[in-house]
Amino acid sequence: xxxxxxxxxxxxxxxxxxxxxxxxxxxxxxxxxxxxxxxxxxxxxxxxxxxxxxxxxxxxxxxxxxxxxxxxxxxxxxxxxxxxxxxxxxxxxxxxxxxxxxxxxxxxxxxxxxxxxxxxxxxxxxxxxxxx
Amino acid sequence: xxxxxxxxxxxxxxxxxxxxxxxxxxxxxxxxxxxxxxxxxxxxxxxxxxxxxxxxxxxxxxxxxxxxxxxxxxxxxxxxxxxxxxxxxxxxxxxxxxxxxxxxxxxxxxxxxxxxxxxxxxxxxxxxxxxx
DNA sequence: CATGCTGTACGAAGTCATTCGTTGAGGGGC
DNA sequence: GCCCCTCAACGAATGACTTCGTACAGCATG
Numbered sequence: 001x002x003x004x005x006x007x008x009x010x011x012x013x014x015x016x017x018x019x020x021x022x023x024x025x026x027x028x029x030x031x032x033x034x035x036x037x038x039x040x041x042x043x044x045x046x047x048x049x050x051x052x053x054x055x056x057x058x059x060x061x062x063x064x065x066x067x068x069x070x071x072x073x074x075x076x077x078x079x080x081x082x083x084x085x086x087x088x089x090x091x092x093x094x095x096x097x098x099x100x101x102x103x104x105x106x107x108x109x110x111x112x113x114x115x116x117x118x119x120x121x122x123x124x125x126x127x128x129x130x131x132x
Numbered sequence: 133x134x135x136x137x138x139x140x141x142x143x144x145x146x147x148x149x150x151x152x153x154x155x156x157x158x159x160x161x162x163x164x165x166x167x168x169x170x171x172x173x174x175x176x177x178x179x180x181x182x183x184x185x186x187x188x189x190x191x192x193x194x195x196x197x198x199x200x201x202x203x204x205x206x207x208x209x210x211x212x213x214x215x216x217x218x219x220x221x222x223x224x225x226x227x228x229x230x231x232x233x234x235x236x237x238x239x240x241x242x243x244x245x246x247x248x249x250x251x252x253x254x255x256x257x258x259x260x261x262x263x264x
Numbered sequence: 265c266a267t268g269c270t271g272t273a274c275g276a277a278g279t280c281a282t283t284c285g286t287t288g289a290g291g292g293g294c
Numbered sequence: 295g296c297c298c299c300t301c302a303a304c305g306a307a308t309g310a311c312t313t314c315g316t317a318c319a320g321c322a323t324g
Binding site for chain 3: 179
């Protein structure tokens with residue numbers, strides 16, 4: 001397995017993303033942790049989780065501490081970076097490259113709390129000032 | 133092929149999305165149109181485009197007028213609806229269901245013109261009034 | 265030590281998306 | 295009539311993702 005820069009790690013697949021979600025929340029976790037968080041309740045097998053995490057390790061998406069019998073996994077890519085990545089993917093592919101079109105859609109169709117609206121407004125003000 | 137409600141058409145794949153993009157732009161198009169718009173310049177084969185469009189027709193993503201020798205295709209799903217769909221997918225899968233988190237990321241990392249910022253602010257004002 | 269539990273490794277199978285080669289139909293021009 | 299061009303249909307090959315069965319190692323408990 002060749003080492004890769006974080007910047008060109010492959011885009012996580014759907015199942016991988018769910019696993020990364022667990023690792024981001026917990027900081028780290030074993031296969032059992034992930035299996036219980038994601039697969040156990042709907043009958044998914046333990047080895048399925050294991051295999052996925054092995055594949056992810058092969059791709060460099062997670063790192064592994066095998067000093068314990070139950071190996072401990074940790075995400076290599078940050079949540080922020082991954083969010084950004086998916087975001088620009090979708091902006092390119094379905095919003096013709098226009099992030100603000102996406103923002104308009106997102107604000108329009110989904111609910112935001114007053115608190116969040118305030119936060120967005122503040123960011124907007126800052127952007128306004130900066131674009132002077 | 134069974135008919136489906138628009139609301140539960142399958143999510144377009146990456147290649148399908150590119151084709152839908154062409155159809156949304158043009159209103160309609162033949163396989164040749166799509167091939168020239170997307171595949172010709174990078175050496176993609178004509179039958180690749182054809183097959184994809186046949187598959188899409190099978191899934192109900194496009195409709196087809198075969199009264200001409202060169203069948204004319206048209207998107208069944210609207211661009212708006214598809215954008216919304218991808219958006220809520222990504223909100224659920226990588227933004228923990230928080231659309232405003234996504235908005236903050238999008239505004240922060242991508243550029244928006246003054247005109248667009250103004251538009252966003254107007255929407256924000258309207259949301260503020262409505263959430264009273 | 266035998267048994268059972270918990271773990272990793274590995275390979276096989278199934279599904280889906282994508283790409284392409286081949287075939288045959290339908291016309292138009294010579 | 296014959297050749298050539300454009301087109302749709304179809305099947306095959308490939309590769310990625312996902313799921314699972316099986317095998318085997320380590321360790322604790324009786």
